[in-house]
Amino acid sequence: MPVDIALPSVTARKTPRGVTGDFVFRLLTFLFALLVLLILGGVIVALVQGAFPALRAFGVAFLSTDIWNPVTQKFGALAPIYGTLMTSAIAMLVGVPVAFGVAMFITEICPIWLKRPLATMIELLAAIPSIIYGIWGLFVLAPFVQEYIEPPIIDSLGRLPGIGALFAGPPLGIGVMTAGFILAVMVLPFISSIMRDVFETVPPMLKESAYGLGATRTEVVLKVVLPYTRIGVVGGIMLGLGRALGETMAVTFVIGNAHRVSASILQPGTTISASLANEFTEAVGDLYLSSLVALGLILFAITFIVLAVAKVMLLRLEKRAGG
Amino acid sequence: MNIYAQRRIVNGLVMSLCVAATGFGVLWLVLVLSTLLWNGVAALSPVLFTEMTPPPGSAGGLLNAIFGSVVMTLIGTLIGTPTGILAGTFLAEYSGGSRFGEVVRFINDILLSAPSIIVGLFVYELMVIRMGHFSAWAGAVALAIIVIPVVVRTTEDMLNLVPNALREAASALGSPKWKVIVMVSYRAAIQGMVTGIMLAVARIAGETAPLLFTALNNQFWSTNLNAPMANLPVVIFQFAMSPYADWQVLAWGGALLITIAVLFLNIGARALASWSTFRR
DSSP states (O other): OOOOOOOOOOOSSSTTTHHHHHHHHHHHHHHHHHHHHHHHHHHHHHHHHHHHHHHHHHHHGTTTOOEEETTTTTEEHHHHHHHHHHHHHHHHHHHHHHHHHHHIIIISSSHHHHHHHHHHHHHHHHHOHHHHHHHHIIIIIIHHHIIIIHHHHHHGGGGGGGGGGGGGGGGOOOOOHHHHHHHHHHHHHHHHHHHHHHHTSOOHHHHHHEEEEEEHHHHHIIIIIHHHHHHHHHHHHHHHHHHHHOOOOOHHHHHOOOOOOOTTTTTOOOOHHHHHHHHGGGOOHHHHHHHHHHHHHHHHHHHHHHHHHHHHHHHHHHHHHHH | OOHHHHHHHHHHHHHHHHHHHHHHHHHHHHHHHHHHHHHHHHHOHHHHHHSOOOTTTSOOHHHHHHHHHHHHHHHHHHHOOOOOHHHHHIIIIIIOOOOHHHHHHHHHHHHHOHHHHHHHHHHHHIIIIHHHHHHHHHHHHHHHHHHHHHHHHHHHHHHHOOOHHHHHHHHEEEEEHHHIIIIHHHHHHHHHHHHHHHHHHHHHOOHHHHHHHTOOOEEEEEEOOTTTTOOOOHHHHHHHHHSOHHHHHHHHHHHHHHHHHHHHHHHHHHHHHHHHHHHH
């Protein structure tokens, strides 16, 4: 017997449900993603625009002059560029081996129950704002360095011919070395946490077979883990370098802000970011201000290249781990 | 036999260096925090929270700076968070390996590590010069620009962790995609996203460099967002570099307040993150 089933009346909608909402939401998220690109574009345009008067006035010589004289309105970027590179070099020299040791300890040696708390403690180093490192460096580290570290360095290394020039001069506590040292502590957590991450991408099989052949832990890390993760490790170091180059407040406190290129790392100097922090709000005159913006442009260009290289390297590793 | 002994010695040496390196890292954390506590607690007093920043050579508090920091951090977060979440949503849900998505992701990662003082310069050129004066608005915008990449990154990462089966189930029930994202993906990823926002707030709470050229400083109580506004980091910078003992004590007090806030946010964010992975 046929049953009469009442079907709900279906009226065809002109557009399927939700199409408008989808379009709007998609457009909205797209626009905000575009905003990220616009911020970068804006930064570049603003810096180039602001730096233009100085670059026009001084030309390429801006990069190679170490005069910084607001009175005669003559500016050159050599001293800050030198200071930036020098402090970052010291930071890398000290920070990278320590970061490697920390990463190796946490991934290979440390008992499991200690892993989490240790990793957290090292990462909290990165959470402390840079101004805290600055005030600490100024009031605690600099006097300590002046009293106990610099005199023996000057007496021993400072007397050597050749490299002695690097360690010459009176012990001031404040200077390029102290700044580089603080930077080393600040980039340590960034580098070690990336190293830790990439070390953990090594297939256990590889390590186990090396152990099975009788390799020591050192040999496993140096001959299996490190070659496997080479790109990632370098990427992590570059990322740390990018941080060190642009770090502002901690350096500003302890570098002494002296616009000169001195051979000795115990003497005061300046970095690009420290010059900006110290002088920008007090700069009088368009050319002075523009020269400072030009410094910012140089810093941005350097860090952009370093960070982009780091990112490309880490991406390559990620692709290999994923595929 | 000799070579075995040698290898063992090298191994022992490298292992002890690793332990030493880790100890070195932990030692720094302990040293910084303990001197900060030592000097900061000495500066803590009710006056710190009730009086304005003093002129040189006299006593006072940090009330206006605390207020300014809270206000600008809040506005920066309010501007930066929705922006970051929407951009992160695009990357996770819509970009699907497109060229544009890859470029945005790449640029975002660079902005994430770019020097914050550059952001300050940018906002100076963008707002301070046009408006003709320093202002709290400019400071808040500079902070927002620092928040955005952090939130974009964590939002994308967290949305990528949401199992596709959840989205498919919702789609099969006939939900339009935007509803799937808002009602399903966001809800599944909410803890991770909140963690990211907390980390972003922790980051800007102590940021100094971008505020130097934007919000500047203000010795007096001001709630005018169109005028320079005091804030803890810049006050610490100014007071610590000064030769006045009163000011230096206040700088330590401010430093302690910021560090407590930042560490609290960080540890809270970590606890939230581990709690959510535990629950899953």
